[in-house]
Amino acid sequence: MKKFNVAVVGATGAVGNEMIKILEERDFPVDRILLLASERSRGKELIFRGVPHPVETLTEGSFDGIDIGLFSPGGSISKRFAPAAAGTGCVVIDNTSAFRMEPDVPLVVPEVNPEDIAQYTNRNIIANPNCSTIQMLVALKPIYDAVGIERIVVSTYQAVSGTGKEAVVELEDQSRAILEGKEVKPAVYPHVIAFNCLPHIDDFLDSGYTKEEMKMVNETRKMLHDPSIGVTATAVRVPVFYGHSESINIETKKKITAGEVRKLLENAPGIKVVDEPAKFEYPLAIEAVGKNETFVGRIREDESIDRGINLWVVSDNTRKGAALNAVQIAEILVERYLS
Ligand code: NAP
Ligand code: 3JN
Numbered sequence: 001m002k003k004f005n006v007a008v009v010g011a012t013g014a015v016g017n018e019m020i021k022i023l024e025e026r027d028f029p030v031d032r033i034l035l036l037a038s039e040r041s042r043g044k045e046l047i048f049r050g051v052p053h054p055v056e057t058l059t060e061g062s063f064d065g066i067d068i069g070l071f072s073p074g075g076s077i078s079k080r081f082a083p084a085a086a087g088t089g090c091v092v093i094d095n096t097s098a099f100r101m102e103p104d105v106p107l108v109v110p111e112v113n114p115e116d117i118a119q120y121t122n123r124n125i126i127a128n129p130n131c132s133t134i135q136m137l138v139a140l141k142p143i144y145d146a147v148g149i150e151r152i153v154v155s156t157y158q159a160v161s162g163t164g165k166e167a168v169v170e171l172e173d174q175s176r177a178i179l180e181g182k183e184v185k186p187a188v189y190p191h192v193i194a195f196n197c198l199p200h201i202d203d204f205l206d207s208g209y210t211k212e213e214m215k216m217v218n219e220t221r222k223m224l225h226d227p228s229i230g231v232t233a234t235a236v237r238v239p240v241f242y243g244h245s246e247s248i249n250i251e252t253k254k255k256i257t258a259g260e261v262r263k264l265l266e267n268a269p270g271i272k273v274v275d276e277p278a279k280f281e282y283p284l285a286i287e288a289v290g291k292n293e294t295f296v297g298r299i300r301e302d303e304s305i306d307r308g309i310n311l312w313v314v315s316d317n318t319r320k321g322a323a324l325n326a327v328q329i330a331e332i333l334v335e336r337y338l339s
Contacts, residue, residue, distance in 0.1 A: 002339050003031035006330075007066045007090070009081065010073035011035035011046060011055055014165045015095055018323035019070050020048055026327060029334065036062055037073070060084040067338065070326050071095060086124035091333060093126045093326045097211075100127040101218055109134050110328045111270045112141045113223050117332050126329055129223065130215040131321025132156050132235065136246055137223060138294040138320070139313045142268040143261060144224060148253030150307075151230035154216065157238045157245040158201060159285065162317050163188060171239055194239050201235040210235055243285030244317040252307045258299050261309055265296050270320070275299050283314035291316055292324055 006023065010016040016037070023030055033048050036058040045052040056062065058077070063069060063085040071078050071085075072095040079098045086092050099105040106116040107127045120126045129137075136154060143149060160167040167188045174184045174194035186192050190200070201212035213233040220231050230251075238245075266273050274283045275297040283295035294315040302308025315321055 001029055002334070003029045004067040004334060004338070005032040005034070005065055006030050007034040007036055007063060007069045007085070009036045009058055009069055009071040009085075010077075010095075012037040012041045012044060013072060014161055014168070014318055015072035015322045016070075017046075018318045019072070019326060020046060022319070022323050022327045023070075024049055026331070028327060028330065032065075034062065034066060063088045063090045066090045068093065068330055068333070070323075070330065072322065072326075082125055083123075089124070091120055091124050091126065091338070093128060093329050093333075095128045095322050095326055097130065097215060098127075099123075099125050100129060100215070101222065102127075107219060107222050108329050109137055109141075109223060109325060110332060111268070112137045113225075114332055116223075117329060117336070120333065120337070126333070128322065128326045128329065129219045130212070131162060131244055131315075131317040132158065132212065132233075132246065133216050133219040133223075134321050134325055135244060135294045135313055135315035135317075136216065136248060137220060138270050138315070139248070139265065139296050139311060140250065141224075142264045142271075143250065143252065143256065143309070146260075146264055147256045149229060149250050150253055151232075151251040152220070153232050153249040155234045155236065155247045156201075156212075156216075157197075157236055157240070157247075157285075159240040159242050159244055159317055160193060160237065161242045162201075162244065162321070163237075167193070168241055171241060175239070189237065193237060196239060198237040199234060201237055209233075240285050242316060242318065243288045243314060244321060245283070245285055246313045248311045248313055249302055250309050250311075251302075251305060252309065255307050256309065258301050258309065261311075262299050265299070270294055271296055273297065273299070283312055285314055288314045288316050290319070292319060294320055 075096040104122040212235040272293040282297035298312035
């Protein structure tokens with residue numbers, strides 16, 4: 001089997017770390033792995049397949065001989081370095097919002113629109129959606145294909161790991177300090193996150209929505225190739241370390257019962273239905289950690305309208321929400337286009 005030289009850009013971060021783990025777990029055909037981060041990480045080593053690898057400093061010249069670049073160094077760094085990498089023939093799979101809405105860059109969730117990967121040849125860049133969009137669309141695509149969806153109303157409950165490694169430390173430190181009766185000062189977020197919920201993720205826009213909320217609207221329309229689907233989102237940060245949860249209400253085009261939705265989702269790729277309320281079984285963030293599936297439960301008809309369904313959807317945000325989705329795209333890329 002052909003093997004590939006793979007660079008992980010942002011290798012020391014929350015997403016990069018998970019990418020290294022998933023490449024190893026899924027036995028991705030890696031010939032050489034190159035771990036890249038900022039100057040700050042010079043001298044660090046990370047383990048891949050039991051062997052320590054030095055972390056190198058990202059430069060425009062880092063990509064000679066690299067076939068695939070898995071990027072998660074933040075939007076501004078991707079904007080600067082992804083085109084340089086793509087120019088050397090490396091196919092970039094970028095986890096940031098830098099290229100997601102560019103019309104000639106495919107934006108892909110393998111369970112939703114794998115056929116769009118073919119457009120990677122336009123720029124040698126494929127974009128990975130925002131974590132909250134990914135898990136929502138994994139859950140909704142089978143329903144969309146079966147009966148159509150007119151409108152989505154979603155509220156997210158997002159873990160601090162979505163912000164990065166510093167936020168994980170902040171939640172831990174603040175929780176301990178508050179329980180010890182000490183005063184806490186927020187640093188990563190504008191308010192204390194421990195024992196709190198912040199209805200604020202990413203910057204506010206003039207419309208009153210946040211950028212995170214509008215990512216869910218715009219990315220959904222792009223991946224479903226459906227500019228008219230209605231989507232409205234409220235994105236909330238909660239004091240959970242790993243695992244994003246979402247309360248989703250949809251209005252379908254044709255009537256579908258809760259039982260029919262359950263059956264559809266039980267047979268859909270990437271989904272595990274956990275929906276036995278009588279036994280107190282429903283998807284939970286702490287049970288999704290380290291898992292690849294998107295968990296769906298609390299499936300019920302919205303009794304306030306004719307064609308409405310409510311769902312509770314949970315997934316590990318650093319895996320399916322970021323690193324796993326990127327590696328799954330890379331798997332399709334090598335199987336269908338690079339081998
Ligand atoms: P993180 O834990 O803070 O890690 C950031 C990574 O980027 C680190 O490896 C860091 O290296 C590297 N980096 C920062 N500045 C750099 C530079 N000038 N040159 C090279 N590398 C640099 O953040 P994260 O949670 O992994 O997220 C990183 C990015 O991934 C986010 O900004 C976002 O764009 C994207 N992301 C996407 C999703 C999604 O929904 N798909 C979810 C989370 C994150 P050092 O350790 O050397 O500083
Ligand atoms: O906050 C979360 O739960 C997910 C965060 C994603 C994120 C964080 C910083 C910058 C993104 C993203 O993937 O949309 C970005 C960005 O690239 O804009």
